[in-house]
Amino acid sequence: MSMTSKHFINNPTDLVLSALKAVKYTNPSLSVDEANKIVYYPSDSPNNVALVSGGGAGHEPSFTSFVGEGMLRAAVSGTIFASPSVRQINNCISRRVGANAGVLLIVMNYTGDVLHFGLATEKARASGRDVEVVVVGEDVGVGRAKSGKVGRRGMAGTVLVHKICGALAATGASLKDTAALAELVAKNLVTLGSSLEHVHIPGTAKMEGPAMLDATEIEMGMGIHNERGSMRVKGMEIGTLVQAMLRQLLDRRDKDRNYLDVRDGAEWVLMVNNLGGVSPLEMGGITAVVVEKLAEEYSINPERIYSGTFMTSLNGLGFSISLLRIIDTGLGKGKDMLSLLDASHETLGWTPSVRASTWASPAPPASAPIDETEKFPTSHLIMDPNLFKHTLTQGLRALIAAEPFLTRYDTLVGDGDCGTGLKRGAQSLQHFLDTGGVRADPVDTIFRLALLVEDSMDGTSGALVSIYLHALVKALRDSPDSSEVPWGRAALQALTGLGRYTAARPGDRTMMDALVPFLVALGRGEDLKTAAKKAREGAESTRGMRPKLGRTVYIDRVGNVPDPGAIGVAVFAEGMAQAEA
Structure with missing residues (x-):
């Protein structure tokens, strides 16, 4: 697989400056020093410690979006994945954070950041300013043996240090206490990331070669600057991957990477962080797996669970897991780690909004499943069950086999789900028959059958088919008793019922182009073979037809591609017709 090299803004310098200005536009309490790439909060609380952080751009919302009341006083940005200069950092300390009770620099453990922030610290101290530095390195992707003197890399868990210490600084705590708390949090923090691919930096050549991952590979332990991970694994499903990640984070037997003990009765905070390119839907699924595996395998039920985008690697197609062991801060009531995490703030990046009282009293689980038992209608009509099953089975099998080309058609002119949706519904009905x-x-x-379609076949097609089947039930119930089931007349009558809920008619380029002629033919008493031929003719007529309904309306040209839903109806009808032969 390959990460996209397409971007809306390809000039990296313009991109970073535009993103900095956006922070000011979206949080009017902030100011931006464009020349020095500093976002700062002009605080009117000079008696509070000023927290300053920063690093290369590309990790948004870190660090700039964590500037604001209750968190960081300022953040300094470098270019993409590059540390800000000593001059930038020094200007931030001396010119932008204002009068304060000292400055605490929270720096991630990368050589450039440590050197530049360290030199700026010494210059500030030489000028008489009270400045402390805390370096955060909580990554377990690189163990003790490889990290050596460099130590562990800083990762998304750094955001928890920002939030906890920012809230403490807002209470008027001393620089000494704030720095000590930052050290305490960092020492009880572990993070590990995994990704499906390396990212592409705007304005650079497309990445090629062995560094790229293939379609089945996952890189465990990947850093936030495109660094290689600790290992590559193939074909892991999410449950197995999360288990492997948790082992690196928590397994006491891994002497190289075990930095925290899973003590009995210990309390934890969990952060599942999006590296930038994972959809919110998939992040939800990943978070659920992490929470469940923690409970099953380590008996850990976190006191707080944060899931979202906190520290990215541009559009990285990956996620990281951070675990913070809650330790007594020794600072008294209201200054424990959880209270400081829950404290109010005004920042763009720290998005959790669930109150502490809600965490303390979660909603109870559902007391009992909802009784969804349906009362099945009956009639005095009698059909041949074997003939019905045989005929319907032939149609369903044909529809299931047609999924690949129906999906191909819908990928070209729709959202790509028509074939899979029809197949899913057909498989459910076939299981019912079998x-x-x-x-x-x-x-x-x-x-x-109508109830099965409701549950198994989503999208527009599922709704239309289910409505039609319910209308067919009513038409059959309303028919006079007879020795034969009036399929044709009831089928045509049900079409009228369906028409009440959709504006689609033949000529609109929808499944109705095939369904209507098929049902009309049956209503006239024609056999399945003739009716199926009418359905095929209707479906083929949609080639080149201008769409009037559905997502295809937004496509300028559909070319010679037929409507996938109409083709699906034709395939189903032809399958049933073969059973009659």
Whole structure:
């Protein structure tokens, strides 16, 4: 696989400056020094310690979006993945944080950041300023043997140091206490990241060669600057991957990487961080797996769970897990780690908004499952169950086999889910047929099929088919008793019921282009073979037809691609017609 090299803003200098200005636009309490790439909060609390952090750009919302009341006083940005200069940092300390009760620099453990922030600290001290530095390195991707004198890398867990210490500084705590708390938090913090690919930096050549990962590979222990991880694994599903990550974070037997003991009765904070390119939907799924594996394998039920985008690697297609062991701060009531995490703030990047009282009293689990038992309608009509099953099975099998080209069609002119949606519904119905679900009463059977479609077939097609089947049930129930089931007349009558809920008609380029002629033919008493031919003709007529409904309306040219839903109807009809032969 390959990470995209396309960007909306390809000039990295312009990109960084524009992003800095956006922070000011979206949080009017902040100011931006563009020349020095500093975002700062002009505080009117000179008796408080000023927290300053920073590093290379590309990790947003870190660090600039954590500037604001209750967190950082200022953040200094370098270019993408590069440390800010000593001059920038010195200007931030001396000119932008204002009068204060000291300055605490919170720096991630990367050589450039440590050297530049360290030199700026010494210059500030030489000028008489009270400045302390805390270096955060909580990564376990690189163990003791490899990290050597350099130590562990700083990762997303640094944000927890920002939040806790920023809240403490807002109470008027001393520089000594604030720095000591930062050290305490950092020492009880571990983080590990995993990614599906390395990222592309705007304005650079596209990355090629062995550094790229193939379609089945996952890189564990990847850093936030495109660094290689500690290992590559193939074909791991999310549960296995999370287990492996948690072992590196918590397993006492791994003497090279075990930095924290899982003590009985210990309390924890969990942060699942998006490296920038994972969808919120997938982040939700990942977070659920992490929480469940922590409980199952380590008996850890975190006191706070944060899931979202806190520290990225541009559009990195990965995530990291951070665990903070809660330790007594020794600072008294209201200054414990959880209270400081829950403290109010006004920043763009720290998004958690669940109150402490809610964490203390979570909603109870559902007391009992909802009784969704349906009352199945019946009739006096009698059909041949074996013939019904045989005919429907042929149509469903044809539809399932057609999934690849239906998906290809819908990928070209829609959102790509038509084939899979129809296949999913068809498989559900086929299972119903194979497990003896067909009754002699057609009303009972069709109603059960309609419920299955509701549950298994999503999207527009699923809704239309389910509505039609329910309308067919009503039409059959309303029909006079007879020795034969009036399929044709009821099918046509049900089409009228469907028409109440959709504006689609033949000529609109939808599944109705095939469904209507098929049902009209059946209503006229024609056999399945003839009706299927009408369905195919209707489906083929959609080639080149201008769409009037659905997502395809927004596409300028559909070319010779037919409507996938209409083709699906034709395939299903032709399958049933083969059963009649």
